């Protein structure tokens with residue numbers, strides 16, 4: 051090759067050929083040195099391990115990152131078989147694998163890459179991603195592997211897996227305890243009704259049959275007992291209704307809110323007429339909901355707007371707005387309002403802000419609304435400026451694919 055090149059220079063430059071030739075060699079040598087230095091620096095500074103081996107598996111190049119990965123210095127690995135960096139059974143199989151590949155050409159990892167296990171100097175193992183390229187240098191076949199440590203990634207994956215398992219367990223526990231609680235509330239309230247009916251019935255019989263023999267105090271006491279029994283009856287009815295939100299439900303499907311509202315206003319027409327209420331509304335859409343439960347929500351909210359009013363006739367507006375993910379409904383009234391410090395409390399079962407002789411009720415309506423809306427995947431909240439008016443808002447997701455599948 052060199053002889054051919056010198057002949058070429060002699061033909062082209064005559065007696066100056068030698069001079070030009072040596073100058074050229076100097077430049078070429080300097081350029082080669084620079085390229086070699088660049089290459090070395092690159093190999094030594096990349097964060098992934100790089101190892102080259104010959105066709106027998108003898109290590110010819112081993113960079114700094116590989117030193118960090120495996121814990122061996124260059125002098126301990128260069129010239130040795132690569133299988134020293136592999137745990138069993140790969141350690142014993144590697145030579146056979148390499149010679150099989152060289153004779154058959156069947157690739158298992160070369161040119162493909164996959165996750166493998168590396169073995170450190172201290173005997174510990176670690177996961178790494180290994181990609182291998184093959185090259186021909188003159189007559190020799192060589193293989194270069196790039197190794198990326200997967201230890202942290204694996205740890206993070208294991209951690210996420212563990213968290214997922216825990217989360218699934220929590221969800222299962224929660225579903226079970228929710229179900230048990232619903233069953234309990236249903237059974238308890240159902241079974242309490244019978245003895246209660248006995249108390250009120252026998253108190254009334256007592257009054258009817260022995261009324262003449264009782265003085266006014268005794269009659270008043272019986273009155274208290276009957277009244278208490280009736281109140282307890284309505285609390286139990288409310289509790290039953292509350293527990294039924296989870297047990298007696300219909301599928302969530304297309305529901306025409308105009309139709310629902312028509313029915314609700316019909317149910318409330320006596321209160322509307324008595325209070326001379328003025329009710330206005332936006333055009334209502336068709337939504338994804340359990341029609342019966344949506345009816346219950348509107349009835350409770352509009353019923354409250356009619357009940358918690360000032361002396362003047364109630365003015366109620368029913369609004370609806372479409373956001374990116376939800377329908378947001380609003381029930382606006384001009385009633386007595388709610389002190390902002392109670393805006394959370396009123397959604398808890400049996401929580402009331404007024405004595406029953408001022409405004410009758412059991413404190414269950416809003417708790418039922420909350421449970422229904424949450425079953426639909428929505429939210430309910432209140433904004434109020436006492437003594438003037440309250441707005442109850444609730445949302446229903448536009449898409450409710452997951453909600454029908456809950457227990």
Ligand code: ADP
Pocket residue numbers: 350354355358383385386387388396401402403404410411412413414415416417440
């Ligand atoms: P109830 O009406 O039977 O008491 P709710 O759960 O429907 O039960 O309401 C809880 C409490 O929230 C009520 O006792 C009342 O104090 C307050 N409240 C509900 N709606 C309104 C409203 N529109 N205006 C003012 N207060 C309200």
